[in-house]
Amino acid sequence: MTTRTPKRVDVAGLVIAAGLLILAGLIWRDMTSLQLSSVYGVGPKAMPIVVAIGLAILAIGNAFMAVRGGLPSRESLRWMPITLIIGGLAGLIALIQFGGGFIPATAVLFVATSAAFGRRAFLVDLIIGLVAGLVIYLLFSKLLTLSLPMGPLERLI
Amino acid sequence: MDAFFALAHGLTVAIQPMNLLFALIGVLLGTAVGVLPGIGPALTVALLLPITFKLDPGGSIIMFAGIYYGGMYGGSTTAILINTPGESASMATALEGNKMAKAGRGGPALATSAIGSFVAGTIATLGLAFLAPTLVELAVKFGPEDYFALMCVAFVTVSATFGDSPVRGLTSLFIGLALGLVGIDKLTGQSRMTFGVPELLDGVEVTTLAVGLFAVGEALYVASRRHIQEEVLEPVRGSLWMTKEDWKRSWKPWIRGTLFGFPIGALPAGGAEIPTFLSYSTEKRLTKYPEEFGHGAIEGVAGPEAANNASAAGTLVPLLALGLPTSATAAMMLAGFQQYGLNPGPLLFAERPELVWGLIASLFIANAMLLVLNLPLVGLWVRLLAIPQPWLYAGILVFATMGTIAAKPSVVELTMLGVFGVMGFLMRRFDYPIAPVVVGLILGPIAESQLRRALSISLGDPLVLVQSPISATLLAIALIALVLPFALKGMSRFKAEED
Numbered sequence: 006m007t008t009r010t011p012k013r014v015d016v017a018g019l020v021i022a023a024g025l026l027i028l029a030g031l032i033w034r035d036m037t038s039l040q041l042s043s044v045y046g047v048g049p050k051a052m053p054i055v056v057a058i059g060l061a062i063l064a065i066g067n068a069f070m071a072v073r074g075g076l077p078s079r080e081s082l083r084w085m086p087i088t089l090i091i092g093g094l095a096g097l098i099a100l101i102q103f104g105g106g107f108i109p110a111t112a113v114l115f116v117a118t119s120a121a122f123g124r125r126a127f128l129v130d131l132i133i134g135l136v137a138g139l140v141i142y143l144l145f146s147k148l149l150t151l152s153l154p155m156g157p158l159e160r161l162i
Numbered sequence: 163m164d165a166f167f168a169l170a171h172g173l174t175v176a177i178q179p180m181n182l183l184f185a186l187i188g189v190l191l192g193t194a195v196g197v198l199p200g201i202g203p204a205l206t207v208a209l210l211l212p213i214t215f216k217l218d219p220g221g222s223i224i225m226f227a228g229i230y231y232g233g234m235y236g237g238s239t240t241a242i243l244i245n246t247p248g249e250s251a252s253m254a255t256a257l258e259g260n261k262m263a264k265a266g267r268g269g270p271a272l273a274t275s276a277i278g279s280f281v282a283g284t285i286a287t288l289g290l291a292f293l294a295p296t297l298v299e300l301a302v303k304f305g306p307e308d309y310f311a312l313m314c315v316a317f318v319t320v321s322a323t324f325g326d327s328p329v330r331g332l333t334s335l336f337i338g339l340a341l342g343l344v345g346i347d348k349l350t351g352q353s354r355m356t357f358g359v360p361e362l363l364d365g366v367e368v369t370t371l372a373v374g375l376f377a378v379g380e381a382l383y384v385a386s387r388r389h390i391q392e393e394v395l396e397p398v399r400g401s402l403w404m405t406k407e408d409w410k411r412s413w414k415p416w417i418r419g420t421l422f423g424f425p426i427g428a429l430p431a432g433g434a435e436i437p438t439f440l441s442y443s444t445e446k447r448l449t450k451y452p453e454e455f456g457h458g459a460i461e462g463v464a465g466p467e468a469a470n471n472a473s474a475a476g477t478l479v480p481l482l483a484l485g486l487p488t489s490a491t492a493a494m495m496l497a498g499f500q501q502y503g504l505n506p507g508p509l510l511f512a513e514r515p516e517l518v519w520g521l522i523a524s525l526f527i528a529n530a531m532l533l534v535l536n537l538p539l540v541g542l543w544v545r546l547l548a549i550p551q552p553w554l555y556a557g558i559l560v561f562a563t564m565g566t567i568a569a570k571p572s573v574v575e576l577t578m579l580g581v582f583g584v585m586g587f588l589m590r591r592f593d594y595p596i597a598p599v600v601v602g603l604i605l606g607p608i609a610e611s612q613l614r615r616a617l618s619i620s621l622g623d624p625l626v627l628v629q630s631p632i633s634a635t636l637l638a639i640a641l642i643a644l645v646l647p648f649a650l651k652g653m654s655r656f657k658a659e660e661d
Contacts, residue, residue, distance in 0.1 A: 017592070018592075021592065025333065028340060031355075032340060032343065035354060035355050035357075039352050039354065047613070047614055047617050048350065049352055049354065051610075051613075051614070052339075053355075056336060056339045056340050056606075059339070060336050060337075063329065063332055063333045063336055066329040066332075067329065067330075067333060070327075076593075077593045079591060079592070080387055082386040083385075083386055083387075083388075083389060086385035086386055089385075090378075090381060090382055090559070090583075091382075091583075094378070094563070094576070094579075094580045094583070095580070097576065098573055098576045098577060098580070101567070101576065102573045114556070114559055115556040115557075115560055116556075118381065118552070118555055118559050118560075119555075119556040121385045121552075122385055122388060122555055123388065123551075124550075124552040124553075130552075130556070133553070134556070134560070137557065138560070141560070141561070141564055145212075145564065145568060149213065149215070149216050150216055151212065151215060151216065152568075153564070153567060153568060153571070154571060
């Protein structure tokens with residue numbers, strides 16, 4: 006069983022509830038911009054209305070849980086690894102966006118993730134990442150003819 | 163009798179050399195990926211989907227059969243050897259199996275799980291072969307309103323009835339439904355929730371969601387709490403083989419596990435957790451060696467493993483016959499079908515029987531292959547388990563992003579992968595179930611179009627939903643299943659106040 010401390014407001018839980026309410030609001034606002042079509046039955050607005058109302062009710066339910074301390078207890082967490090992984094993903098996206106190509110982008114993600122899991126041998130990991138990227142690239146773009154993003158390195162192959 | 167002929171025909175499809183090869187590749191890949199710690203069968207299928215993009219549908223669906231069963235088997239190996247079940251359905255296996263491995267009986271634990279999976283898989287696949295056509299005959303009579311009601315049942319059972327907290331489960335489901343809104347409305351051509359981003363017009367890709375939630379989310383979660391506990395890999399010591407005593411203690415739990423697993427899996431009741439835990443507690447009650455439970459009782463591995471596999475075959479019944487996925491893994495299988503424009507259901511049985519029956523027959527073959535391959539190859543799988551964690555997760559993320567770009571070469575898709583990853587991390591941290599999101603995304607749009615079809619046939623009369631007896635019954639079931647957990651919770655509150 007989760008140990009719970011009763012009667013303590015869980016701030017994170019309230020933030021989740023607020024997030025759900027915002028999502029409901031977004032769906033509602035998006036729905037109002039739709040035109041009703043003249044076909045029989047329900048139009049494209051019905052489902053967004055149902056989902057938005059459902060989310061709003063669930064936001065209340067979640068807020069209720071947060072106030073009553075119904076959320077599970079959580080262990081401490083480290084932000085460094087999370088930052089590293091998300092940073093690695095951002096690096097990969099940036100490299101692909103600006104034409105760096107698949108292989109270097111893969112290597113960046115590989116190094117960042119393995120650093121997030123505590124490795125400090127950046128150069129070794131960079132080489133492993135490059136080789137892994139190269140193997141995947143060859144396997145998938147040559148053998149399975151899938152199109153992967155090209156950069157200067159990929160055009161040489 | 164028809165099922166026999168159809169199955170025999172399916173076997174002739176499945177034993178073509180090319181298809182045998184596909185099944186073999188699927189089994190090997192499925193086990194290899196499924197064995198990696200933290201990767202459950204749903205993620206195994208999601209990660210391996212891109213490999214089959216360019217293959218022909220028949221071959222790749224047979225490959226999926228292998229991946230599905232292989233991933234299940236790989237997951238139990240991990241549960242036994244390092245006590246990190248990739249999914250809650252392997253939790254019962256980890257309970258006793260890991261204790262057996264610690265006591266130097268890892269070999270028999272792996273063996274009873276492999277043979278039990280084979281026995282359960284074979285019986286349950288036979289069940290699938292006979293039950294699915296019956297269900298198809300019934301489903302032919304279903305109108306759109308009945309399908310809509312059926313999906314309501316699936317929504318409720320997957321998210322509310324069998325989870326820890328109905329509010330959290332429904333929250334996950336509605337997030338999935340909200341994601342399902344994104345894209346062009348098929349009936350009127352208007353775009354919804356796209357916010358002017360052209361890449362969103364096609365909607366949210368199921369694989370991107372699943373890979374983000376499961377792979378990226380899991381990596382973030384494990385990395386953030388790596389300082390709390392280290393995983394310990396138990397070496398397989400001693401004989402791999404089961405003694406006569408082990409056999410004697412295993413065969414009944416196999417059968418009982420199958421009897422729990424298949425029917426519960428075939429009902430739209432979501433996942434294999436309930437049958438595995440039912441099987442575990444039954445074996446605990448029936449065993450002649452109750453003192454061994456908690457310290458490595460072989461019945462506690464044999465029963466839940468059989469239940470797990472039988473329910474995996476069971477979930478294929480609603481998936482193939484009705485197009486209704488009731489677990490995250492089944493949702494990924496459905497995504498696999500959809501990438502070829504194939505929609506499982508009565509129509510697929512009628513139009514592409516060779517495909518459906520080829521798949522069912524391939525399940526038998528994949529099952530037999532797993533039995534023959536896995537015990538001899540267990541040394542190889544153990545070596546995969548020993549991959550250092552940093553490289554393992556780095557590799558998983560590289561593969562995950564590769565699959566995403568291969569499916570849709572756009573930066574928007576990768577950003578969505580990252581966003582879903584953070585979402586998956588938060589959901590793990592705050593204990594929201596993940597499967598309902600995937601099921602909501604995939605079933606939401608289908609349920610909507612069935613409802614709109616039903617209402618346009620009835621000229622807008624909503625009473626059509628309760629005038630059809632099938633639909634009225636199903637909606638009543640959905641309503642009961644929705645209210646029941648709240649009512650029970652209210653009752654247990656009184657109990658909690660007593661002590």
